[in-house]
Amino acid sequence: MFRAKLPPWLVLLLPAFIIILAVVAIPLILSLYSSFTPYHLTRPDTLWKWTGSFNYIKAASDANFWKAFGRTVLLLTIALNTEMLLGLGLALMVSKVTRGQRALRTAMMFPMMFSPILVGFQFKFIFNDNVGLVNNALQSLGLTDVAIPWLVDGNLAMFAIIFAEVWTSTSVFAILILAGLFAIPQDPLEAAKVDGCTPWQSFRFVTLPFLMPFIYIAMAIRSLDVARAYDIVQVMTNGGPARRTELLWTLIGRTGYVDARMGYANAMGYIAILMSIGFTIYFFLKLQTARRELGMGEM
Amino acid sequence: MKGRVASSVLALAAGLGFATAALADGEYAGVTIEAKLIGGQQYEALYARIADWEKATGAKVNIISQKNHFELDKEYKADIAAGTTSWCVGSNHSSFAPQYPDLFTDLTPLVPAESVAGFVPANITAATINGKLTMLPRAQFDVSALYYQKSLYADPAKAEAFKTKFGYDLAVPETWDQFRDQAEFFAAPPNFYGTQYAGKDEAINGRFYELVVANGGKMFNDDMSPAFNSAAGKEALQWFVDLYKAGAVPPGTTNYLWDDLGNGFASGTIALNLDWPGWSGFFNDPAASKVAGNVGVAPAPKGSAGVRTGWSGFHGFSVTEGCATKEAAASLVDFLTNEDSQKLESAAGPLPSRTAVWAYVKDQAKADPYKTEVLAAFEETAKTAFPVPPTPYWIESGNLIFPELQAAILGDKTVDQALQDASDAVDSLMKENGVY
Known part of the structure; x- marks a missing residue:
């Protein structure tokens, strides 16, 4: 009886190949293929109708798509930088604490432990114009006598969403930067002190360059996170009103699952992924530069 | 057994x-x-x-x-x-x-x-x-009918002030124009509003749809091409815009859905509320509602064509x-x-x-x-109630229409521009799907 003999290395790797094929490769190829069709969830036969680049051209020429794209980049830029600055401040302060630091570090991670959906509901209530905590506090303190439409005004709504994002994820930066602070060798800091550097100069020219690789790693992780922002926004505003807070994934989610236009949604998704890839490459290049400056060599 | x-x-x-x-x-x-x-x-x-x-x-x-x-x-x-x-x-x-x-x-x-x-x-x-x-x-x-706070109609001072301002007697509104007048009259923001409306998703679409019909228009033609960019459609959207501009509705109303409306009326801060029958018990339950015992219910008002709303x-x-x-x-x-x-x-x-x-x-x-x-x-x-238009694209077209309605309400677009944009978007959706 003939038995095919596979080389041992292939036999050992086969389970991994099969799992990657089934879980990643095939769905990816199928979704890429469907982005070239008018695939509509309720009409499965549309999956076999090839329309070429129609969906991509449609997305590229849709002003609403590009506005959502721009808004996502804006959210990413503001949220990431704010989280970085706050995280850096938090980490610097926590690193100085001598007693109860462990408890502090654990407490710092609490916001990360909440489901983003619940965070969304929490901030939706806090920023509600009629019964929300913020407006009630402002009115009780006599700071305003009008109901501020936090989740309606374009700028205020984006602020509220960014606030929720920052609240929930600043600790990602803080924890990673704290790890960086612990890894800094003490010799250069002591040498700086001996040379008469001010605390600011020590921080700016010694501590910060050592922290930059950690900051860029945190940036790369969070940029992927924020670029696919969906849950908090979906709950707080669902991209509205009047598309004022529409982000890429609220638009794509609605198109794919509510409107059932999965082919078009996938095309938009692939364009959106380009943005994530772009940001990741950017942060890794910065990371490489930062490591090179520290003499850590190429990655 | x-x-x-x-x-x-x-x-x-x-x-x-x-x-x-x-x-x-x-x-x-x-x-x-x-x-x-x-x-x-x-x-x-x-x-x-x-x-x-x-x-x-x-x-x-x-x-x-x-x-x-x-x-x-x-x-x-x-x-x-x-x-x-x-x-x-x-x-x-x-x-x-x-x-x-x-x-x-x-x-x-x-x-x-x-x-x-x-x-x-x-x-x-x-x-x-x-x-x-x-x-x-x-x-x-x-189907939605009109819930209102009865005490507002029992106050002689209010009745007199209303008549002086609008030239007719204050009574539970029978038309949507009277409803608008009264909502603006009763409003005293930020603690009390004349009315509120669901401001997003299918909810605002449905309200817009029934108002278009009540004004003598229709949402779609027989071939399912959009028909709401009409005089009746503009009149309907203008109604939403007027109430928002006048501050007669809570400023967050464009984010409200049914639960927000129900809880809003029950909180006693809303004078007039078009809502579903399922809320009737809740509104009159003293344990849940501040307006319990003060709730009146009337048929939905009529639009300019003399037709009652009835989505x-x-x-x-x-x-x-x-x-x-x-x-x-x-x-x-x-x-x-x-x-x-x-x-x-x-x-x-x-x-x-x-x-x-x-x-x-x-x-x-x-x-x-x-x-x-x-x-x-x-x-x-x-x-006289009527269902949604019989098209598989009701929800999908609604997702194109409601952001435009919101844009007009919030002042990002004029009524004409918003309806034109919504109509164009729905037209290309229908064509893309081979409806006509």
């Missing part, structure tokens, strides 16, 4: 007076019906009756999914895409049903004609899509085309929508969809003036 089952079937049959043939003793023994049902406290009482049907027929019901309709809608679409439609009974809604033309089977050959004849004819018409009776309506008929919908049950035991599934659907089921369900407030149950519910409410007022207002509104 068998004797008990038989006698319970007999008792049940005597109570129903129709469709008894479907519940022959043990007729479907060994059959298991997989069902996807709408979940939520207000729907659970009816599901308790499923055990009675199981006992009578010998079949078993396995509820494999329980979600709200928006989630069920996504699940049905995923099922169609994946071809996993062999489950049998699904909750359906008249607004969603046109989206799944092939998912559900025609119930006409499966349900006794006399059972179908017992429903309000307009409901059966709305449940019939492309000639197929796709669902049987349960006692969850929805209506109802929940129902359907049987899938892929179900292997359609007769048993249809028997369950028939059972869950029969007179006894509807009496049970409507006892908690929702409106029935069977003619005989309407009479029963009104009779039961005789001793309760509030309930009688509620039923009278909703019955009057239901007389």
Whole structure:
């Protein structure tokens, strides 16, 4: 009886190949293929109708798509930088604490432990114009006598969403930067002190360059996170009103699952992924530069 | 045991007076019906009756999914895409049903004609899509009537100030123009507002739709091309814009959905509220509502064409085309929508969809003036109610229309520009899908 003999290395790797094929490769190829069709969830036969680049051209020429794209980049830029600055401040302060630091570090991670959906509901209530905590506090303190439409005004709504994002994820930066602070060798800091550097100069020219690789790693992780922002926004505003807070994934989610236009949604998704890839490459290049400056060599 | 089952079937049959043939003793023994049902406290009482049907027929019901309709809608679409439609009974809604033309089977050959004849004819018409009776309506008929705070109309100072300003007597509004005047008159933001409206998703679309119809227009032409960019459409959208600009509605109203509206009126900060029948009990419950004892209910006002608004919908049950035991599934659907089921369900407030149950519910409410007022207002509104346009693109086109309505309300676009943009977007959607 003939038995095919596979080389041992292939036999050992086969389970991994099969799992990657089934879980990643095939769905990816199928979704890429469907982005070239008018695939509509309720009409499965549309999956076999090839329309070429129609969906991509449609997305590229849709002003609403590009506005959502721009808004996502804006959210990413503001949220990431704010989280970085706050995280850096938090980490610097926590690193100085001598007693109860462990408890502090654990407490710092609490916001990360909440489901983003619940965070969304929490901030939706806090920023509600009629019964929300913020407006009630402002009115009780006599700071305003009008109901501020936090989740309606374009700028205020984006602020509220960014606030929720920052609240929930600043600790990602803080924890990673704290790890960086612990890894800094003490010799250069002591040498700086001996040379008469001010605390600011020590921080700016010694501590910060050592922290930059950690900051860029945190940036790369969070940029992927924020670029696919969906849950908090979906709950707080669902991209509205009047598309004022529409982000890429609220638009794509609605198109794919509510409107059932999965082919078009996938095309938009692939364009959106380009943005994530772009940001990741950017942060890794910065990371490489930062490591090179520290003499850590190429990655 | 068998004797008990038989006698319970007999008792049940005597109570129903129709469709008894479907519940022959043990007729479907060994059959298991997989069902996807709408979940939520207000729907659970009816599901308790499923055990009675199981006992009578010998079949078993396995509820494999329980979600709200928006989630069920996504699940049905995923099922169609994946071809996993062999489950049998699904909750359906008249607004969603046109989206799944092939998912559900025609119930006409499966349900006794006399059972179908017992429903309000307009409901059966709305449940019939492309000639197929796709669902049987349960006692969850929805149309909106006007809830208001009675005390506002009993204050002579207010009545006089109103007459001086508007030149006519202050009385519960019968037209949407009067409604706008009064909402602006009663508003005292940020603590009290004249009214509120659902401001997003299908909710604002439905409100816009019924106002367009009340103003003498329509949403779509017969070929399903958009028809709302008309004088009637502009008048309807202007109504929303005027109320927002005047500060007569809460500034966050464009983010509100049904729960926000219900809780808002119950908080006592809203004068006039167009809302669904399901809220009537909640509004008059002293434990839940600050306006309890002060709630008046009137038929929905009329638009400029003299037509009452009446966007209506109802929940129902359907049987899938892929179900292997359609007769048993249809028997369950028939059972869950029969007179006894509807009496049970409507006892908690929702409106029935069977003619005989309407009479029963009104009779039961005789001793309760509030309930009688509620039923009278909703019955009057239901007389001229109309379902959503029969197109599978109702939800999809709505997702293109509502952001434009919001843009006009918030002042990002003019009424003309918003309706033109919405109309263009819907036109290309229809063309892209080969509708015309």
